[in-house]
Amino acid sequence: MSSEPEATTPARRTYSYLGPAGTFTEAALAQVPEARGQVWNPVRNVAEALADVVEGRSDAAMIAIENSVDGGVSTAQDALATMPGLRIVGEYLVPVRFVLVGRPGTTLSDVSLIAAHPVAYAQCLQWLGRELPAHAHLPAASNVASALDMLDGMSNADAAIAPPGILEHHELELLAEDIGDNKDAVTRFVLVSRTVAPPNPTGADKTSLIVELPEEYPGALMEMLEQFATRGINLSLLASRPVGDALGRYRFVIDADGHVLDERMADALLGLRRFSPKMIFLGSYPRADRVINRYPERYSDDVFVEARDWLRGLISGEPTA
Template identity: 70%
Template sequence: MSAEPTPPNDTYSYLGPAGTFTEAALAQVPEAAGKHWRSVNNVGEALDDVVAGRSTAAMIAIENSIEGGVSATQDALATIPDLRIVGEYLVRVNFVLVARPGTTLADVKVVNAHPVAYAQTHLWLDRNLPSHGHIPATSNVAAAASLLDPSTISGAGMADAAVAPPGIVGHYDLDVLATDIGDNSNAVTRFVLVSRTVAVPERTGSDKTSIIAELPDDTAGRLLEMLEQFATRGVNLSLIESRPIGDELGRYRFVIDLDGHIRDERVAEALLGLKRFSPNVIFLGSYPRADKLSIEVTNRYADDSFLEARQWLDGLIG
């Protein structure tokens, strides 16, 4: 008798296999505890699970404190409709260098590593393995797992070691050659939990709103006009990155995170102004901040100030 398929509302997708930083982020989601976690190979597959209804949500990396925004995630959120960010989670990132049992650091000539992990460890690698070569991997765990693949162990040019997450030896029979090889001990990756379009949650006082917007044309000053929609209403931007739209050279969309909730008067006013200005605005969600920091604004940008100004105008019209 075949096993019954796991219901979509009991399934969460994440970039696998087991042991990745993405899995560590998903472990922070209370609603995912005890549910089925579906390991996928890339961001596109994770979001396709959500759109197709195979999963209730997907955990994906969106920003790193060292490398900036994750372009694959930003582009996917810009082009796949009906998605909503429902939460963000932070994972401190560090790495170990692992190898097959019996390998020493002096034996390492080629290192397997995910490109982002390699970028965050290349100073250590250059200093300790100055002549090493690099083979890109699809994930940090896949880099480690490849060392034990029988088809590659004896292959010419295959890796002797891999950059992997701490704790990898709990999943694979590997030796740790070095720990804490990250070039920045404060490195953090920000993950977001993405679901289908849902009702916007209530404000917490410690919220973030994510949007994507395009400029109407490339006339001088257009970017300034867009930024003024936020500045004149006291809305702080915690992230702004440009990504090519792809239809022609010189056309870009902007991925923006702003402090506050769509139900905050200042945020709502800014988004209304942006909608009048931009030919395409994508609302990705308002959700609690991972750091729980309260958003402080001056009195003139508080909700009461906007409401009083509107009442004053209504009085003039009345």
């Protein structure tokens, strides 16, 4: 008697993110279609999230990489520079909105001590100075932790600054919403996996790199930047981070408009590799804003291909027109 083979359920993928539930990082992960219905693993810091990926505990990790108000997230940039075997496969933008929350039954007039992560607190100073001028600040390890410690009685705070998503997970009193001073503030997150081949170009792509100057000499940084400028490539991010082995030694975190399979980008990467062997390719991936990359016609793929064919003809002795 034959029997039909039993259907196997596909293994669920695991995604690490900065927890606990309700963080901006969780909001970024919620934008990833393939992550829905999978296992979400909250962790305590960026290094732990990336270590989960490197060591195979997670398939990918969502980390914050840049904030429009505070700039690059140095812990994430340094981790990507020093942990091999990682690749950025996507980016996601999350508007930065803050709410003021308290224990159930709390009113705004009850608030004198506010728990908040220092970065969040700094981004709400105008509202706090206007609405609660006599308050005191209690620094917290994270935006969500500021509220949970208050809720659990672990801190003496009357209220906490937190992301709006926390209200979906915990019973808290909403005292005020949208209290951030910069209404256009946004945080950029990247989804990081183990090393994989980049997806096909979309025309609205970004390439992330970390490049170390090979040695210090006048014009070294300009020589590095010329690899992009002479090929018509715009840089949307250029940030320096200390290498750490000596004063004055820096590596540069770079986001360049384009894809590694674009002729101009591939040519630039070859030039960068010749310039600095200590170059890390972090990935080519679709831009979160889906804005099409623009460049002069003289840097189109066809022009690079024609130039290579022309050189090949010179070498082979083909007659020239």
